Amino acid sequence: MKKLILLAICTLFSYFIFAQDYTVEQILDRVKENENIRSSESKGSQIITTGNGKQRTLEMISYSKDFGKSQLSIYTAPARVAGDKILMLNDGDDIWFYTPKTDRVRHIASSAKKQKVQGSDFSYEDMELWDYRVDFESKILGSEKVNGTNCYKIELIPTESGPHYSKMIVWVDKVRFVALQYDYYEDEEAIKRLSLENIKKIENHWLPLKYTMKSLTGSGYTVAESTDIKINVKLEDNMFTTNFLKQK
Numbered sequence: 001m002k003k004l005i006l007l008a009i010c011t012l013f014s015y016f017i018f019a020q021d022y023t024v025e026q027i028l029d030r031v032k033e034n035e036n037i038r039s040s041e042s043k044g045s046q047i048i049t050t051g052n053g054k055q056r057t058l059e060m061i062s063y064s065k066d067f068g069k070s071q072l073s074i075y076t077a078p079a080r081v082a083g084d085k086i087l088m089l090n091d092g093d094d095i096w097f098y099t100p101k102t103d104r105v106r107h108i109a110s111s112a113k114k115q116k117v118q119g120s121d122f123s124y125e126d127m128e129l130w131d132y133r134v135d136f137e138s139k140i141l142g143s144e145k146v147n148g149t150n151c152y153k154i155e156l157i158p159t160e161s162g163p164h165y166s167k168m169i170v171w172v173d174k175v176r177f178v179a180l181q182y183d184y185y186e187d188e189e190a191i192k193r194l195s196l197e198n199i200k201k202i203e204n205h206w207l208p209l210k211y212t213m214k215s216l217t218g219s220g221y222t223v224a225e226s227t228d229i230k231i232n233v234k235l236e237d238n239m240f241t242t243n244f245l246k247q248k
Contacts, residue, residue, distance in 0.1 A: 038066070058077070
């Protein structure tokens with residue numbers, strides 16, 4: 001009997017040890033580790049659907065360097081936007097926009113970062129690289145499934161260095177530690193949702209290749225998809241300069 005009681009106690013003790021969950025900091029560190037890619041190059045498209053059902057498709061080539069601190073997007077189609085470029089430096093703190101229509105490089109002011117990019121449902125601010133430890137205060141709200149996948153549900157409250165949203169809720173895959181959904185709030189109202197799908201493992205990183213940003217206050221949405229993605233590629237430093245933006 002004593003052996004049975006001892007075995008039961010050991011089993012219960014082991015259960016509590018192995019059932020112990022991650023802290024919110026550990027979860028977000030794992031997400032950040034998964035997102036930390038030294039450099040990348042990819043082709044992509046955005047299909048923008050307006051509230052009245054009209055659609056338009058943009059095509060682009062995107063580059064990132066220094067673990068996402070420097071990003072460059074070059075639009076290739078349609079003709080109306082071909083040659084437009086967006087350069088983001090210093091984790092998105094500095095953003096420049098170039099269009100061959102005016103042949104001018106325009107710095108995006110901090111107050112303008114909430115504007116939509118090329119009429120899509122993504123703002124300039126949404127494209128920034130955030131530091132979960134610095135830009136947010138976080139806590140675990142519980143567990144929920146997203147499209148059948150068990151996720152941690154985490155609340156992110158932006159600090160002074162974070163985005164303008166009053167809060168964000170993120171659902172993180174419990175196995176792959178990749179974010180599958182974000183809800184963005186202004187005051188207490190959820191205004192839009194980002195769904196991340198088509199998760200592929202590329203050189204030990206779980207990467208979503210499909211992003212859908214949908215308005216929760218209207219009926220518009222934007223689907224962005226990446227193709228031909230390459231990571232840890234060699235990119236020249238001069239690509240990520242304002243002088244490069246004017247080069248044809």
